[in-house]
Amino acid sequence: MADVILKPIGNFDLTVEAEVVTPDNFAGKTADEIGKVLVWQGPAEYPLTDFFTVEGNGGSSAEDTTIIVDGEIPRVKRIGQQMTAGKVIIKGSAGMHVGSAMEGGEIIVEGDADSWVGMEMKGGSILIKGNTKDHLGCAYRGSWKGMTGGRITVEGDAVSQVGGGLSGGEIIINGNVKHFCGIRISSGLIVVKGNAFRTVGAEMTGGTIVVGGNIERFTPGFELVDIESDLKFNDIECPGEYNKFTGDYAIPQKGKGTLYVSCDNNECL
């Protein structure tokens, strides 16, 4: 395993787009060559060394390249976009679009991540240790198909539109979510261990959503079908009793998804 260490040195007055920072791109390059890779800031391109110091060479292939970003980069976007293998570790917070359209490999963000993490992700895994914002694992604007494979885990909270259009893969949120979690999903699994504010599973036509906490405003188009306890989806366990609903009947499409809502935390349902 070869480690490439990027240490942020500043100049982030405007945000930077660094979709080139992937193990695929860094493999087979020396530290010097990596430093010369161009990233966008505003309408111009600048070498990576304008923003980071680079230490260590890339591995022989993407699989054995690990990129370690040693610092906070909330204003750097698109790290790990479309990566297929290898590993990216961000030791602080990351900007938008981390692991967008990722196909394989692993990303770990130790701080917070901005919106659009793992948009339309196809495979691999992303772990966010802090919080994230909107559109986690979601479909691109206007598209009805979001993430199709892989797994995203968020240890903190996410905000809105988690897993929009999910059609495969798994999303696990240990904290809370706000609006439209699992909107229009057709397959796959979303587990929210904390609370959700409203419109969970709106327009879903398939797939499964589990909410372990409280839903403040329940989505109207769901029908109670059963009570189940101690759910298990492969290695993901959800202990306790759950009301099982199907829906969303607010849309005419044939297929319906399954929504499990904790009994203990939602007595009014």
Add this chain to the structure above:
Amino acid sequence: MQALLNTGSTINEGRLAKGGNKYSEDYTKECAVCWMCAEDFTSLGCPEKVSVTSRDGKHTVAVRSKVTEAMRSGQVFIPRSIWANVVVEPDTFSTGSPRYKGAPVSVEPTDEEVLGAEEIVLTLYMGGE
């Protein structure tokens, strides 16, 4: 008092804004106004003026109060204008448009002066330049 802030147009706001009269006395009279129901007004102690503060406490604006049957308890309305926008939240939930409707605010009685639109720009936005 905690309340949800709604903002929107009123016909006179439109007339004055489109007529280029944003720096007129009338415009301030029409827009620097917080509408609320009688119940909320009484619970605040019937103040002539109130200060409205954003949820994060960063921004405050003083406006006159107005009692109307159009509002429900816990909801306030300020006509679409610079006063309202001082306390509207800048977060757009990834849509580009901020929370013009339903931003949580706190409303308290105040003796502070109600500023005109120009003064707001000069003092609040341009740092008293």
Add this chain to the structure above:
Amino acid sequence: MVFKNIICPVCGGSCDDVQVNLDTKNRTIDVQNACKMGNAKFQEVVSSHRILKPTIRENGKVKDVSWEEALEMSADILVNARRPLFFLGSETSCEAQEVGLHIAEYLGAPADSNATICHGPTVMGIQESGMVGATAGQAKNRADMIVYWGVNALESMPRHMSKYGVFPRGYWTKRGRFDRTMVTVDPRVTPTAVASDMHLQLNPSSDYELLSAMFTILNGKEPHPSVEEITGIPISVMKQTVEMMKESNFVAIYVGLGVSSSYGKHRNIEIALNFVKEMNNYTKCNIGALRGHCNVAGFNQLASYLYGYPFGLDFMKGYPRYNPGETTTVDLLREKDVDAAFIMSADLVNHIPADCAKYLADIPMICLDIAPCPSTTAADVVLPGVIDAMECDGTFYRLDNVPVYFEPFTESPFSETKSNEDTLKQLFAKIKAKKEA
């Protein structure tokens, strides 16, 4: 002199029947047919507060300069900035907006318009689910049920009800108001709500739940009972509303900022559009947005056909990209991701949250407008605007996306420029000269 069939350049209604009597000697103007709001703008032609001289701010002091100097300084600001924001406001013609877009493309800058802080979510909703629309005339002639959802039509588009929506006698609605049922959905008891046959006073920000429940009813299922508490509307009333719609011959739904600005935003619009699509299995039903500013629809149309996206365009990489929440004005300013701004025919400082307004006042800003307003106060360069539809010709798009060509009844008060389009072309020439030098 009296001029007829003048187009009103104020709100999205683009009323085309305004009659103007302009007395150039005494500098008075008499306006017939326009509403209060429209009339106020026509008075600008002769008003005393009109901005007539370009100004710049130097060491905190504002001073008059020549057009040449003002344009020169504007071009300097834009060329020297690394990422200037172009806010191409709606109160001007498509022709001027087009030049603005081209400048933004040339400089690799973000370009946006009023939709971003207004009906942007509506446009995004349309993108998600497509729209069953109709022109204003269709609705006028056929609609026997009108729903104003989250819009106070009487005050935001004063003549909508009388010209297109409720009162006019149409071919199949001969008795005008008596042939129509009018429903308003609004958390506030607005004048529009008072004028309606039925008012659904829902709780703020519960539009999605209400629509979703009505959609569930339309699909023959019972919505979850908790929806009554969430929306504040009894399920029986929702059922009644859905029945009323099904029994009507033609339902016209007009949505306003109440739907697209309250949280849910584009999702509210999206489900409304899907509901309307489904409703067409029972009766004719269409939906349209009531647009507050006159040409706000125009920018969306123009930007879509020129560059593929309706607003919030970013030319940073040389080709257009779009992502509301990232490339849109409020977000760019909040994140301090631009370093100068060009604002045309829109009072941006007035309409955005404090943090954004403050940053905008901090960075170099050029403002093109006709009357003093918070944006011109905060600007570093002010270019006087020409009033479209009064002093120059051009194109607007009406609320129902119908293009309307307008002709002036007087001319630009400036010898240096004929129209905002002309001003922008001069600015573009200067920018090109500087960039290529």
